[in-house]
Amino acid sequence: MKLTEVTKLTTGVPGLDRLTHGGIPEGRATLVTGRAGTGKSILALQIAAHLAGQGMQPLVLAVEEPPEDLAVTGNTLGFDLSGLIDAGKMRISDATRPMSGPVVVAGEYDLGGLLHRIAATVKETKARVVILDSVTALFSPRPPQELLRSLFFQLVHALREMDVTALMLAEAEEAHGALTTLGVEDYVCDMVLVLRNTVDGERRRRSIEINKYRRSAHYKGEYPCTITSKGLAIFPMAVGRALPSTQDRYSSGAPGLDTMLAGGLFRDSIVIVRGPTGSGKTILAGLYAHAGASRGERVVYHGFEEPQPMLMRNFDRIGLPMDKLYEKGLLRVICRYPESTGLEDLLVMLRDGIEEFQPALVVLDSISSIEHATSQKGFRQFMIGVASMLRETGRGALLTQNVRVGTDREAEPPFLSTISDAIVNLDYEMERNTLRRTLRVVKMRGSEHDVRPARLVITRGGVRVEPDVALASPAEEQLASSLSGLRVLVVEDFADARESLMALLTRAGARTMAAGSATEARQVLAADGAPDIIVCDVGLADEDGYSLLASLRRSGGPLARVPAVALTAWGRPEDRERSTAAGFEAHLVKPVEPAILVSTLLGVARTARPPDLSGRIVGP
Amino acid sequence: MDESAAERSGSARLVLYVSPDSHASLKARTNLAAIVERYGPDRVRFEVCDVSREPLRAEQDRILYTPTLVLKSGPPAWIVGDLSDRGAVAQLLRLVGIEETS
Numbered sequence: 001m002k003l004t005e006v007t008k009l010t011t012g013v014p015g016l017d018r019l020t021h022g023g024i025p026e027g028r029a030t031l032v033t034g035r036a037g038t039g040k041s042i043l044a045l046q047i048a049a050h051l052a053g054q055g056m057q058p059l060v061l062a063v064e065e066p067p068e069d070l071a072v073t074g075n076t077l078g079f080d081l082s083g084l085i086d087a088g089k090m091r092i093s094d095a096t097r098p099m100s101g102p103v104v105v106a107g108e109y110d111l112g113g114l115l116h117r118i119a120a121t122v123k124e125t126k127a128r129v130v131i132l133d134s135v136t137a138l139f140s141p142r143p144p145q146e147l148l149r150s151l152f153f154q155l156v157h158a159l160r161e162m163d164v165t166a167l168m169l170a171e172a173e174e175a176h177g178a179l180t181t182l183g184v185e186d187y188v189c190d191m192v193l194v195l196r197n198t199v200d201g202e203r204r205r206r207s208i209e210i211n212k213y214r215r216s217a218h219y220k221g222e223y224p225c226t227i228t229s230k231g232l233a234i235f236p237m238a239v240g241r242a243l244p245s246t247q248d249r250y251s252s253g254a255p256g257l258d259t260m261l262a263g264g265l266f267r268d269s270i271v272i273v274r275g276p277t278g279s280g281k282t283i284l285a286g287l288y289a290h291a292g293a294s295r296g297e298r299v300v301y302h303g304f305e306e307p308q309p310m311l312m313r314n315f316d317r318i319g320l321p322m323d324k325l326y327e328k329g330l331l332r333v334i335c336r337y338p339e340s341t342g343l344e345d346l347l348v349m350l351r352d353g354i355e356e357f358q359p360a361l362v363v364l365d366s367i368s369s370i371e372h373a374t375s376q377k378g379f380r381q382f383m384i385g386v387a388s389m390l391r392e393t394g395r396g397a398l399l400t401q402n403v404r405v406g407t408d409r410e411a412e413p414p415f416l417s418t419i420s421d422a423i424v425n426l427d428y429e430m431e432r433n434t435l436r437r438t439l440r441v442v443k444m445r446g447s448e449h450d451v452r453p454a455r456l457v458i459t460r461g462g463v464r465v466e467p468d469v470a471l472a473s474p475a476e477e478q479l480a481s482s483l484s485g486l487r488v489l490v491v492e493d494f495a496d497a498r499e500s501l502m503a504l505l506t507r508a509g510a511r512t513m514a515a516g517s518a519t520e521a522r523q524v525l526a527a528d529g530a531p532d533i534i535v536c537d538v539g540l541a542d543e544d545g546y547s548l549l550a551s552l553r554r555s556g557g558p559l560a561r562v563p564a565v566a567l568t569a570w571g572r573p574e575d576r577e578r579s580t581a582a583g584f585e586a587h588l589v590k591p592v593e594p595a596i597l598v599s600t601l602l603g604v605a606r607t608a609r610p611p612d613l614s615g616r617i618v619g620p
Numbered sequence: 621m622d623e624s625a626a627e628r629s630g631s632a633r634l635v636l637y638v639s640p641d642s643h644a645s646l647k648a649r650t651n652l653a654a655i656v657e658r659y660g661p662d663r664v665r666f667e668v669c670d671v672s673r674e675p676l677r678a679e680q681d682r683i684l685y686t687p688t689l690v691l692k693s694g695p696p697a698w699i700v701g702d703l704s705d706r707g708a709v710a711q712l713l714r715l716v717g718i719e720e721t722s
Contacts, residue, residue, distance in 0.1 A: 063684075098682055098696055104712070107702035108647070112639025112686030113671050113678050120675030138684065 012050025015234030034195030049079035052090035067092035134169035226344030235385035253287030256465025275426025297360035319461035368402035387419035484509030518543035538568035553583035648687035651703035
């Protein structure tokens with residue numbers, strides 16, 4: 001075997017081979033650790049059954065529980081261990097300690113008994129894989145540390161001499177503490193897998209992590225996994241990627257929106273539609289599903305917010321009948337409350353649905369109901385799992401997300417931005433007792449798109465997305481060169497927000513400089529000199545905008561006099577006072593209308609620190 | 621506790637599982653031979669089993685560690701280790717009613 005190249009054995013565990021870039025290292029030792037009940041034995045037996053099917057003749061040493069018990073566990077999960085054993089494709093050897101009678105330890109010993117037994121069986125059955133369940137039980141009672149270390153080394157060394165692939169299970173005391181109870185195993189193993197089973201709020205959350213994989217690339221971090229009736233399943237995959245893998249486009253179902261998206265959505269892209277209740281998310285989701293199914297593609301619609309009859313009735317009421325598509329078998333609508341289904345089960349349900357129904361498009365309406373059913377970490381893992389699954393299978397998806405009216409974009413968890421290819425923001429405002437809905441394409445990866453806000457008009461049987469005459473057009477005209485010649489520094493830590501702000505300023509004729517943090521802002525200012533205006537987000541990651549500006553004001557140099565505009569989610573009187581105290585000339589509440597931003601910038605650029613501008617507030 | 625024939629006859633049967641090239645196994649052999657000598661061969665009979673030659677026997681007796689001394693007459697009992705602690709063997713033999721004579 002070459003030393004530099006790791007050859008691998010596939011495990012057959014859904015997701016694991018992807019996570020490990022091909023499986024466990026052949027001819028080497030792999031350690032699986034975790035607390036009791038994390039599924040170590042299940043994982044090992046699942047791998048054993050898979051490798052038995054590959055003719056690897058796995059030998060399982062049952063140290064912790066008798067072979068019959070292990071076989072039953074495996075049979076229950078459909079691994080058919082008994083069948084494989086009867087067919088001579090694998091063997092489970094009894095390495096439990098005799099139950100009756102005392103075992104006294106008197107003096108030195110080694111693992112000769114076990115190793116010669118393994119060697120004899122390996123020779124007889126031509127086993128290529130040896131599984132030890134578990135090493136913790138093997139070294140119980142626990143010998144002194146020195147002896148333990150040498151015994152374990154002897155074990156791994158002997159297995160390597162036999163040229164078998166070893167899979168060893170070890171107990172850990174804590175989910176995130178020491179890797180194993182014995183504390184010696186990981187040093188001599190080429191790969192370490194950590195299984196976890198934690199209770200998060202009231203939900204059980206299972207995850208797997210590759211703690212170490214010598215000489216091999218692998219995915220880092222915890223990945224959600226679950227134990228189904230068919231064994232362990234993992235939801236891995238890289239979540240981010242540069243571009244959708246295809247340039248093929250299809251309709252979002254909303255004609256005007258397709259125009260804004262420069263011709264529609266990319267074939268297997270993930271789009272997030274965000275907006276407050278009543279802004280039209282479910283209608284857009286329905287149109288998306290309807291358009292897909294009408295093209296003859298299969299669509300699965302997961303509704304997490306209302307029961308199916310109610311959802312169907314709502315679609316019916318807006319003139320978007322789904323019945324025919326449903327009857328044709330092109331549309332499947334599955335409604336379930338995330339609270340009543342564990343998140344892992346939900347992932348399994350989604351995966352099974354994709355495998356069995358083979359939909360081209362998947363709708364999740366809404367992911368917020370999942371967010372509310374778990375912790376932030378649980379939600380993150382779930383979303384990564386979903387994104388991985390969609391990427392892996394190359395499905396297009398539309399996810400809806402509930403946000404407050406006039407929501408703060410910073411409230412968006414950054415990972416959602418990472419997993420999505422496109423983001424469409426919906427909102428509404430009351431105008432003379434009429435509800436006016438707005439739509440904005442915040443992001444469209446790898447494509448031109450119209451960043452201007454548009455109006456969303458709900459009509460019978462669909463929506464109309466049209467340029468917002470009242471809002472965009474006059475502002476656009478004014479915008480054209482209103483800021484020309486001004487140098488504006490944009491300090492905003494969210495890339496999407498920063499880019500859309502810069503795009504707007506550029507259209508208005510300004511020259512822009514950008515910084516993603518207070519530190520970066522200082523660097524840019526030091527390198528490029530004072531701009532004409534600073535537009536500064538308040539909630540920066542490293543230092544808040546107030547403190548950044550206050551320090552610039554105190555600096556006494558040219559920067560002390562540059563007019564500055566605070567951009568923030570907060571519009572309470574005390575927030576405005578803080579802005580003024582820090583030295584900001586104006587305080588704008590996000591989301592800010594382009595026209596108001598431009599006129600505010602013009603105002604502060606003309607007048608040196610006019611105090612009355614802080615009264616020009618938009619938003620709540 | 622019901623007494624077995626071996627106990628009544630006052631003799632014990634032992635198997636010492638050893639592996640080759642093992643320092644501890646070698647020591648156990650020497651230690652056991654010395655111990656047995658003190659009891660007399662008619663009261664304590666022992667057999668040495670090399671696990672590399674007879675892995676199946678080791679499997680049947682579920683031997684993991686070497687050396688392991690297994691009491692084959694009377695109630696099941698095991699001693700793992702090189703038997704440098706002679707008291708352990710004496711205790712094991714006491715299980716089948718065999719006491720040191722001297």
